[in-house]
Every structure is written in structure tokens, then in C-alpha cells.
Amino acid sequence: MDPFTLFLSILMAIIIVLIISKGIVVIKPWEVGIYVRLGKFVGILRPGVHWVPPFISVVDRLDLRTQVVDVPRQDVITRDNSPVTVDAIVYFRVVDPKKAYFEVTDYRQAVIALAQTTLRSVIGDMELDEILYNRAAINSKLRQILDEATDKWGVRVETVEIREVEPSPTVKRAMEEQTSAERMRRAAILRADGEKRAAILRAEGEKTAQILRAEGERISAILRAEGERLATILRAQGEAQRLRILSLGAASLHSHALTAMSLGTLEKMADGNATKIIIPFEVSKIAEAIAAYLVKGYREPQVREPDIEKLIKLIGKPEEVLGTIPSYEELSTEVKKALEEARKTKPKPAELAKEAEEILREIEET
Numbered sequence: 001m002d003p004f005t006l007f008l009s010i011l012m013a014i015i016i017v018l019i020i021s022k023g024i025v026v027i028k029p030w031e032v033g034i035y036v037r038l039g040k041f042v043g044i045l046r047p048g049v050h051w052v053p054p055f056i057s058v059v060d061r062l063d064l065r066t067q068v069v070d071v072p073r074q075d076v077i078t079r080d081n082s083p084v085t086v087d088a089i090v091y092f093r094v095v096d097p098k099k100a101y102f103e104v105t106d107y108r109q110a111v112i113a114l115a116q117t118t119l120r121s122v123i124g125d126m127e128l129d130e131i132l133y134n135r136a137a138i139n140s141k142l143r144q145i146l147d148e149a150t151d152k153w154g155v156r157v158e159t160v161e162i163r164e165v166e167p168s169p170t171v172k173r174a175m176e177e178q179t180s181a182e183r184m185r186r187a188a189i190l191r192a193d194g195e196k197r198a199a200i201l202r203a204e205g206e207k208t209a210q211i212l213r214a215e216g217e218r219i220s221a222i223l224r225a226e227g228e229r230l231a232t233i234l235r236a237q238g239e240a241q242r243l244r245i246l247s248l249g250a251a252s253l254h255s256h257a258l259t260a261m262s263l264g265t266l267e268k269m270a271d272g273n274a275t276k277i278i279i280p281f282e283v284s285k286i287a288e289a290i291a292a293y294l295v296k297g298y299r300e301p302q303v304r305e306p307d308i309e310k311l312i313k314l315i316g317k318p319e320e321v322l323g324t325i326p327s328y329e330e331l332s333t334e335v336k337k338a339l340e341e342a343r344k345t346k347p348k349p350a351e352l353a354k355e356a357e358e359i360l361r362e363i364e365e366t
Contacts (some may be wrong), residue, residue: 022054032097033059044097062100066093066158069108071115073164082128083168089161090115090146096154104153111150115160118145128167135162230334 026049027033033045037057045059052059073087092111094100100107122141123131131138142160150157167175 019054020051023051023057025050025052025059027061030065031061031063033061034097034101035059041098041102060101062094062097064094064097066091067108069112069115071112071119074116074120076120076123078123078128078131079125080127082171084123084128084131084171085164085166085168086119086123086131087163088115088119088142089163090157091159091161092146092150092155092157094154095156099152099154107150107153107155110153111146111155111157114149115142115146118142118149128171131165135165138162 025033025045027045027047029047031047033050035042035045035050035052035057036059037053042057050059069090069092071088071090073085075083075085077083090111094107104110119142122138122145126134126138139160139162142162143157146157146160166172
């Protein structure tokens with residue numbers, strides 16, 4: 001083979017290899033290829049290795065993964081005329097490569113522009129407080145509007161997130177003052193509520209204390225009245241017994257004894273530093289009796305012996321006259337019985353009034 005023929009063969013082989021290698025197209029797993037030949041859409045190339053005629057074919061790759069675009073910051077006037085600066089983030093993906101390639105020049109830039117105008121429209125139709133507290137509703141509304149608008153482009157909007165809403169400095173200062181006033185209002189309400197509860201508790205405590213104090217005073221009065229009642233009964237019983245004994249003994253007294261007792265009574269009446277003038281009843285008879293006793297100037301009257309049976313008949317038997325004198329054990333039993341009756345209605349000792357506690361302590365010690 002001559003050298004010229006060999007050269008042409010080698011040249012043809014290189015050209016064929018270049019043509020074959022030029023037509024090899026590798027599509028990655030997250031991509032699809034738009035195959036256009038001689039200005040005509042041929043088809044979509046799926047992930048893998050493909051060969052297309054070189055020089056007359058064009059293969060453009062489209063990314064099918066979720067893409068993130070940042071919506072530029074922009075100033076928006078809300079419905080209540082409050083200027084705010086907002087920006088957002090849009091997550092979308094290509095679901096129809098043919099539409100994304102042929103229906104819009106640059107679907108990525110189209111999504112950004114559409115999101116920017118839609119965000120301005122939605123924010124301008126809401127009040128500032130609603131924007132600050134209802135971001136989830138704004139995100140949902142933006143996603144729905146963008147998804148419907150981009151469906152004809154073969155693009156699906158997955159999520160829209162409002163990244164920042166910043167009011168103007170004047171509005172921000174007003175909001176801070178409003179927040180401070182609200183916190184002061186809540187603090188005043190809590191303080192007033194605390195004072196109300198404290199007053200109620202103090203009133204309840206005072207009420208309980210007054211009830212316990214009244215209960216203690218009532219029990220003290222009951223115990224004091226019971227003691228006075230027993231003392232009065234015992235004094236009356238003793239006085240009655242004394243009178244009966246005197247009446248029983250006076251029946252056999254001699255006149256000399258009566259005179260001596262009269263002198264003793266006058267001596268007691270004259271005792272003391274004060275000047276006293278004593279005019280006894282029947283002075284003449286007392287003086288006559290005293291003179292007769294001293295000088296024995298006349299005959300003493302004879303006192304008859306008392307008739308014991310007649311005296312007992314008139315006054316009563318000595319046992320009846322003296323009566324039943326209660327023993328110490330009987331008195332203690334009555335006092336303890338009264339104490340037990342009082343304890344049934346009394347509160348705890350710690351809740352009694354001081355005076356009632358002292359009376360109970362004295363009675364228990366006796």
C-alpha cells in the first residue's frame with residue numbers, strides 16, 4: 001500500500017472515531033436530555049448513554065432535582081399602610097421537561113419574578129399584625145398561587161417560606177412601645193390579682209381567728225358560769241346548813257350566852273379607826289340585861305330544858321338539818337363531767353383564746 005492511501009485510511013479512521021465520540025451523550029441520573037435534531041424535537045433522553053448524530057443534533061440537559069431560589073428583598077406597603085421589607089425562599093422542581101424547555105425561556109428566572117410579584121400582591125392585601133403572626137397562612141397561599149401559575153411551565157412549586165418580615169424603624173419602635181405597654185398592663189393585672197388574693201386570704205384568716213376567739217370565749221364563759229354555779233350551790237348549801245345549825249343551837253342558849261354574843265357583836269362593829277355611833281335596837285333592854293349580869297341585881301330567869309322530841313319535830317332531825325355534805329371525790333366528779341361536756345364543743349387547745357386556755361389548765365390541774 002502506497003503512503004498516500006495509508007494516510008487517507010488513517011485520516012478516515014480518525015474522522016470516524018471523532019464523529020462517533022462526538023455523538024455520544026451521557027445523561028446523569030438526576031437529569032433528562034431534550035433531543036432536538038435539525039430544529040425538530042425528537043424526544044427526551046433518559047439517564048444513561050445515548051448516541052445522537054453530531055453537528056445536526058442538540059441535547060440540552062434539565063435538572064429534575066428540587067431547586068431553591070431566593071426571592072429578592074422588597075419593600076411592601078400593607079393594607080394598614082405600614083411599610084415592611086420582606087423576602088422569601090421558593091422550593092420547586094421540574095415535572096414536565098418538555099414544557100419547561102419549550103413553554104418558557106428561563107423557567108428559573110420566571111419562577112423568581114412570579115414569586116416576587118405574587119409576594120408583593122399577597123402582603124399588600126394583609127395587615128401588619130396578620131403578616132407577623134400568620135406566616136404559615138401566607139406561605140400556603142403563596143405556594144397555591146405559584147403552583148397554579150407555574151403548572152403550564154411544567155414546574156411544581158413545593159414550598160414557599162417567608163424568611164424575614166422587617167417593619168420600618170418607626171413602626172418597630174411603635175410595636176416595642178405597644179409590647180412594653182401590654183407587659184405593664186399584664187403586670188398591673190397580676191399585681192392587682194395578687195393583692196386581691198392576699199386580701200381574701202387575710203379576710204379568711206381574720207374570720208377564722210374571730211370564730212376561734214369567739215368559740216374560746218364561749219367555752220370560757222361556759223366554764224366560768226359552771227364554776228360560779230357550783231360555787232353558788234355550795235355557798236347556798238353551806239349558808240343553809242349554817243342557819244339550820246344556828247337555829248338548832250339557839251334553842252338551848254342561855255340568856256347570858258346571848259348577852260355575851262351581843263357584846264361580841266358590838267365589839268366587832270366598833271373595831272376600826274373610823275368614829276362610829278351605834279344605837280342598837282331596844283337599848284334599854286340590852287343595858288338592863290348587861291347591868292343585871294354584872295351586878296346580879298335581880299333573879300336570873302330559869303331556862304327550861306328543851307324538849308328534844310318537839311324540837312326535832314319542829315326543825316327536823318340533825319341529819320336532815322345538816323344535809324348531805326358532798327365529799328371531795330363527788331365535787332371532782334361533777335367538775336370533770338362539766339369539763340368533758342365543754343370539751344365536746346371546743347376546738348383544739350391551740351385555737352382557744354388565752355383566757356379559755358388558762359381556765360381549762362386550772363380546772364385540769366385541780
